[in-house]
Amino acid sequence: MNDYEIEFGKILEWLKKNSAKKILVQAPDGLKKILRLISEKLEEEGYEAYLSGSHAWGGCDIAVNEARTMGIDTILHVGHHGFVGARTTEVRVLFVPVYYLGEFNDALVNALEDIKRNSFKKITLGVTVELHRRLHEIENLALKSGFHVETGSLENITGLIIGCNYVSLRDAEAVLIVAGGRFHALGAALWMGRPVWRVDPYLKSYEKVDVRPIISRRLRDISSAMDAHSFLVVVSTKTGQARPVLAQSIKKRLLRENRKADIVVIDEISEDVLLNFGHYDAYVNTACPRLTIDDPDIFPGPVINPGELKYVLGKKLEGYDSRDLFRFDFSIGA
Numbered sequence: 086m087n088d089y090e091i092e093f094g095k096i097l098e099w100l101k102k103n104s105a106k107k108i109l110v111q112a113p114d115g116l117k118k119i120l121r122l123i124s125e126k127l128e129e130e131g132y133e134a135y136l137s138g139s140h141a142w143g144g145c146d147i148a149v150n151e152a153r154t155m156g157i158d159t160i161l162h163v164g165h166h167g168f169v170g171a172r173t174t175e176v177r178v179l180f181v182p183v184y185y186l187g188e189f190n191d192a193l194v195n196a197l198e199d200i201k202r203n204s205f206k207k208i209t210l211g212v213t214v215e216l217h218r219r220l221h222e223i224e225n226l227a228l229k230s231g232f233h234v235e236t237g238s239l240e241n242i243t244g245l246i247i248g249c250n251y252v253s254l255r256d257a258e259a260v261l262i263v264a265g266g267r268f269h270a271l272g273a274a275l276w277m278g279r280p281v282w283r284v285d286p287y288l289k290s291y292e293k294v295d296v297r298p299i300i301s302r303r304l305r306d307i308s309s310a311m312d313a314h315s316f317l318v319v320v321s322t323k324t325g326q327a328r329p330v331l332a333q334s335i336k337k338r339l340l341r342e343n344r345k346a347d348i349v350v351i352d353e354i355s356e357d358v359l360l361n362f363g364h365y366d367a368y369v370n371t372a373c374p375r376l377t378i379d380d381p382d383i384f385p386g387p388v389i390n391p392g393e394l395k396y397v398l399g400k401k402l403e404g405y406d407s408r409d410l411f412r413f414d415f416s417i418g419a
C-alpha cells in the first residue's frame with residue numbers, strides 16, 4: 086500500500102458530518118485487498134463496518150441491495166470517481182479515490198518518444214481516477230517534449246476517462262492514455278478513431294494499441310444480427326446500467342420490423358446466466374457497453390450495443406462508427 090494514498094481524514098470528516106453508523110466498504114476486485122485496512126480504521130473510530138464481496142465494476146455498480154439487506158446506512162465506494170448512470174438515493178454513498186504515487190517516468194518518456202517518431206505533434210491526454218493527481222506531471226513532460234497538449238474534462242475532473250466515457254479527450258492527432266491495463270486505452274481508441282498509446286504506470290510499460298480485432302468482431306456480429314429473426318434484449322439491474330425504457334423501445338422497434346424480441350433482466354451478466362438463453366439468434370446489450378467490446382463471447386450468439394442497431398435494421402455496414410458502441414440512441418438513420 087506504500088504506492089497508494091487514501092484520504093482517511095476526509096473520509097472520517099464526511100462520515101461524522103453525515104451521521105453514518107453502519108458502513109459497507111465496496112471496492113473493485115483489484116483493490117479488495119485494502120478493504121480490511123479501511124474497515125479496521127472505521128472500527129477504531131467506532132463505526133460498524135462490513136466488507137462487500139461482490140464485484141464493483143464501476144460507479145455504475147453500487148451495492149444497494151447488500152446495504153438494504155444488512156440495514157446499512159452508508160456505502161464507501163472505493164476506487165471510482167463517482168456515480169455513472171443513475172444516482173442512488175436509497176443509501177448515502179461516498180466515493181473514495183485511491184491515488185497512485187508510484188514512479189513511471191521512463192515508460193512515459195519512451196511512449197512520448199515513440200509518438201514523436203510517428204510524427205504526431207498534437208496529443209490529447211486521458212487518465213483514470215487513481216492517476217488524476219499526476220495529470221500535470223504527465224502534461225508537463227509532454228509539453229517539455231515539444232507536444233501541443235489538449236485536455237478536456239469529465240464531470241469537472243480534468244483528463245478523467247472511464248471505461249464508457251471519453252468525452253474528456255479532445256481532437257488531436259494522437260492520444261496518450263495513462264492507466265493500468267489495456268481496457269481504457271482500447272475504449273479511447275474506439276471513441277477517438279485516432280492512434281492511441283498507453284502507458285501502464287504499474288508495469289512501467291507502454292505500447293500503441295490495436296483495435297482492429299475489435300472492429301472486425303463488431304462488423305461480423307452486426308452482419309450476423311442483420312439476418313436474425315429473434316432477439317434477446319439484455320437489461321442489467323445494476324444501479325447505473327439499468328435501462329428498462331431503452332430496452333422496451335428497442336423491443337418495440339424490433340417487433341415493428343417483424344422480428345421477435347424478448348427482454349431479460351439480469352443482475353450480474355455472465356456467460357453461465359446467458360447460456361440459459363442460448364436459443365435466440367442475436368442479443369442487444371443495454372447494460373455496460375464494454376461487455377460487447379471486451380467479452381462478446383459471453384453471449385451465446387452475435388451481440389450488438391443499442392447504438393449499433395441502426396446498422397442492423399438499415400442492413401448496411403458502410404459508415405460504421407465505433408463511437409456508436411458507447412451511444413444509447415439507436416434511432417439515428419434507422
Ligand code: SF4
Nearest residue numbers: 142143145248249373
Ligand atoms: S465501463 Fe461499464 S462497468 Fe465501467 S463504469 Fe461504464 S458501465 Fe460501469
